Each structure stands twice: as structure tokens, then as C-alpha cells.
Amino acid sequence: MSKYINEVLASVKEKNANEKEFIQAVDEVLNSLKTVIEKNPSFEELSLLERLVEPERIITFRVPWIDDNNKVQVNRGYRIQFNGSIGPFKGGLRFHPSVNQSIMKFLAFEQIFKNALTGLPIGGGKGGSDFDPKGKSDMEIMRFCQSFMNELQRHIGHDLDVPAGDIGVGAREIGYLFGQYRKIKNTYEAGVLTGKGLDYGGSLARKEATGFGLIYFMREMLKENNLDLHGKTVTISGSGNVAIYAAQKAIEYGAKVVAMSDSNGCIYDDIGIDLSEIKRIKEVERLRIKEYLNNYPHAKYIENKKGKTPAVYTIKADIVLPCATQNDINLETAKLLVKNGVIAVGEGANMPTTIDAINYFLENNVLLAPAKAANAGGVATSALEMSQNSMRYSWSFEEVDKKLEGIMKNIFKSCKDTAKEYNLGTNYVASANIAGFKKISSAMMAQGVI
Ligand code: NDP
Ligand code: 2IT
Numbered sequence: 001m002s003k004y005i006n007e008v009l010a011s012v013k014e015k016n017a018n019e020k021e022f023i024q025a026v027d028e029v030l031n032s033l034k035t036v037i038e039k040n041p042s043f044e045e046l047s048l049l050e051r052l053v054e055p056e057r058i059i060t061f062r063v064p065w066i067d068d069n070n071k072v073q074v075n076r077g078y079r080i081q082f083n084g085s086i087g088p089f090k091g092g093l094r095f096h097p098s099v100n101q102s103i104m105k106f107l108a109f110e111q112i113f114k115n116a117l118t119g120l121p122i123g124g125g126k127g128g129s130d131f132d133p134k135g136k137s138d139m140e141i142m143r144f145c146q147s148f149m150n151e152l153q154r155h156i157g158h159d160l161d162v163p164a165g166d167i168g169v170g171a172r173e174i175g176y177l178f179g180q181y182r183k184i185k186n187t188y189e190a191g192v193l194t195g196k197g198l199d200y201g202g203s204l205a206r207k208e209a210t211g212f213g214l215i216y217f218m219r220e221m222l223k224e225n226n227l228d229l230h231g232k233t234v235t236i237s238g239s240g241n242v243a244i245y246a247a248q249k250a251i252e253y254g255a256k257v258v259a260m261s262d263s264n265g266c267i268y269d270d271i272g273i274d275l276s277e278i279k280r281i282k283e284v285e286r287l288r289i290k291e292y293l294n295n296y297p298h299a300k301y302i303e304n305k306k307g308k309t310p311a312v313y314t315i316k317a318d319i320v321l322p323c324a325t326q327n328d329i330n331l332e333t334a335k336l337l338v339k340n341g342v343i344a345v346g347e348g349a350n351m352p353t354t355i356d357a358i359n360y361f362l363e364n365n366v367l368l369a370p371a372k373a374a375n376a377g378g379v380a381t382s383a384l385e386m387s388q389n390s391m392r393y394s395w396s397f398e399e400v401d402k403k404l405e406g407i408m409k410n411i412f413k414s415c416k417d418t419a420k421e422y423n424l425g426t427n428y429v430a431s432a433n434i435a436g437f438k439k440i441s442s443a444m445m446a447q448g449v450i
Helices: 003-015 020-032 034-039 041-045 048-052 101-117 138-152 171-185 206-224 241-252 275-284 289-295 331-339 355-363 377-391 397-421 428-446
Strands: 057-066 072-083 089-095 123-129 161-164 233-237 256-261 265-268 300-303 319-322 344-346 367-369
Touching: 003 020, 003 034, 003 048, 020 101, 020 355, 020 428, 034 428, 041 048, 041 428, 048 428, 057 101, 057 138, 072 089, 072 101, 072 138, 072 161, 089 101, 089 171, 089 377, 101 123, 101 377, 101 428, 123 138, 123 161, 138 171, 161 377, 206 241, 206 319, 206 344, 206 367, 206 377, 206 397, 233 241, 241 256, 241 275, 241 319, 265 289, 275 289, 289 300, 331 355, 355 367, 367 428, 377 397, 397 428
Parallel strands: 089 123, 089 161, 233 256, 233 319, 319 344, 344 367
Antiparallel strands: 057 072, 072 123, 256 265, 265 300
16 A cells, blocks of 8 residues: 555544544545555645545534423434535435444545445535434424434535435435424425425435445446346345335346345245335334244244344345445355355445455455445435426436436446456456545545645
């Protein structure tokens, strides 16, 4: 690695010593950039990397709300506005008890590169709260969202920062957040949030976009390597928004999805999972995945064991799609997957694979579709939602889906072309980082020392 990169990385580790996820995300990106940095001495002269790893702004705030027992609860809210050089800050909101500043910063940092790869004018941001939506009533969710927006509204806007969903935040939460924003601001600013309901400015195909986009990317990556999805066995970690629509598109392309999971465990259905039942359990009833066995008693439920490989990864598959959370696949899990013959891994989640596991996959010729590229379909379609809001117009499902497919094909092409230019073989992890970095660095350099 170049001396400059080493120095910046050392300083990131020192300054953010307790932010292990953020350090991991920076480490992975900076490690990919050696050749690019060495070719451009002006990056060091103008401290470009030091600026790139420092968020433009971090906002943290108190979120007090009243639960159904009239008890006052307090959570911590965040919005990280990491890099606005190519457009308004853009990225999801995550509501999960594990949320902390490190997780927010890693997500916002990755979002910069992902958003650049889409080719659309969106900067990188992320936000959320350590609020746990599990077991909360609908009214508790609403009161929490309203209180969260009471503060967040000061910091967002359709030309400033545009949040959307992520773990624990879907159409219901976006609805409550949007309602509160509209009430406080007394204006109909549709493009301030994306992932809205279809009745009030949402885009068709946004719900499906991350999962569909992941499979479009996977299709392109497999095609480039003379493979396809047809007849392949697929396992998916997670059963939320990304997992469900990745499963739908994979099934449409002739793959057989045999396992899906939630944080408690996985279901294994060797005939192929009935996705309409998963949608009922997760999207409508909001129940645990093991409920699947009630109507499909031939299926198996395997519970996760603390500290052990998540159950879903113990099942043999050709294609594995981590669509749950970060660091889901560590080295031990990667070794098991390789032993079981995996040919491709598609990262629907953000940073689902640890750095040593990534390296192990690459050394063992597993095709790896990296999150920043492969799951960019969600945010890209969010940007299409913003366009439609600005036009006060909406496109059909087919129109949006076609644009999404085109965007994912372009993203794969830039990963492929960059891999070729830098002699990276099929290391799309590095090539996605380089392709994203090129666009951001060029915009930052053009805009002076900011
Ligand atoms: P959802 O809340 O809809 O679903 C999350 C799924 O992941 C659930 O099945 C959940 O299980 C599981 N999960 C969450 N946290 C953990 C954990 N700590 N351990 C094990 N399982 C967990 O979220 P999304 O589908 O929207 O997001 C999934 C991933 O995709 C995230 O990494 C997100 O950042 C990423 N992503 C999302 C995009 C989007 O448009 N929504 C776009 C790009 C990336 P349980 O219900 O038991 O918690
Ligand atoms: O990680 C992500 O890209 C998202 N959660 C989607 C962000 C968005 O603004 O649609």
C-alpha cells in the first residue's frame, strides 16, 4: 500500500478507535485505491483522502416518545451527511437496537461510493436510531417516527438531504415521517423522502428495486463468466425488503430459492420456498419466519446458535445472497460455503462480508457481487422517485423497472471495465471501489478545498 494511504488509515484508526465498522469500511476502500492514488500526487497535496474520510456533518439528537403505558422512552437519533459533492445527501434510515455512530458512519461512507456508481446526482448520507421496532404497536411506531422527525426536519430537504428506508424502516415508517414533515413545514415537498406510498408521491418499483437490482447485477456478472441463474440453488440471509424481492426475481429467472432467514433462524424448503407465504408472514403479519412451517410442515426450521455460523449458511447452495446485516459472513462461514460449492455471492446487505472472508472468496474463485454496486438499485430508484417528484409526474412500473435494469447493467459494466483497466481479474470489490472513487474524487477536486 502507498505510504499516503497507510498514513490516512492509521489516522482514521486513531481518531475513531471505537468505531470498528467504520474502520473496516474505510480499510476496505482505501486498500483498493493504491494504483489510483499513486497516479495522482495532487490527491495527497490537497489532502483528498483526509477529507473523504471525514463526514461533512454528523447530527445526533434526542428522540423522546411516549409508549402505550404512558411511559416516556428516549432513543438516540442520527443523521450523517458524509459527502454532498455530487448531489444532495441521500441514504436510508435504520431503526435497530444495534445502531450506533460507527454503524451509521460505515453505512454513510459506503453510500458515497454506491451513489456515485449509480451515475445519478446523489451524495452520501445515512441515519437512524437505536429504537427497536420489534413488538411495538402501530401507534408507538407512529409516535416514535413523529418525534424523530420533529428534530430531523431541521436538517433535511429535497435539495439538501433525502432520507429513505433501511432495516426497520419501510413504507409504514416513511408515511409517518412524511406526514410529520409536511405538518411542520406546511408545504408539500414530495422529494424530501423516498420510498413513499404510491398514493402520495412514491415510485412504482421502488419497493422491489434493491432486490431486483441485485439479481440484475448477478445476472450480468454470471453472464460475463459464462454462467446463468437458471436451475441454480439459492439461499438468502434475511427475509425483509431486499431478501423478498431478490428471491422473487431469482425465481423468475429459473433459480430455486431453498432457504431464507430472520435473526432467529432459517427455514429450509428443498422443493423451493413459496414466496407468497413469506410475504404474508413478513410484509402483512410481521411475524417470525418459523411460522412458515404452519402451512408447509415438510419444511425444516433451523435455529441460530449464538457465536456459530448463521443457520442459513449451513445449507448447500450455488448462489448465496446475504440480504440481512453487516458482517454476517465471516471467514469460517466463507470456508463452509466454499466447501459446499458456492459459485457466486451477491451482497444485498451493506458490508455483509468481513474483509478476510472477501479475500477467501476471491482466492477461491467465487464470484463476489459487492454491496456498493450490487445493492445500488434501491437508492438509484429512490433518485428516480426524486425525479418524478420534481416533474410532478410518474412513470409506469415497466418504465421504472427498465431504467433500473439499465442502471444495474451500467454499474456492472463500469465494474468490469475498471477491473480490466487495473488488471483486477474478477475482483469486482476493488473495481467498484475504484470506479466510485474516481467520480467522487473528480467532483471534490473540481470544487476546491471544501
Ligand atoms: P428489513 O428491515 O426489511 O429486513 C431486514 C432483515 O434482516 C430481516 O429479515 C431481519 O431479521 C434481518 N436482520 C436484521 N438485522 C439482523 C441482525 N443483526 N442479525 C440477523 N438478521 C438481521 O431491511 P432491508 O431488507 O431493507 O435491509 C436488509 C439489508 O439490505 C441491510 O443491510 C440494508 O442496509 C441493505 N440495503 C437495503 C436497501 C433498501 O432499499 N431497503 C438498499 C440497499 C441495501 P429480523 O426481522 O429478525 O430482525
Ligand atoms: O443502503 C441503501 O442504499 C438504502 N438503504 C437505500 C437508500 C435510499 O436512499 O433509497
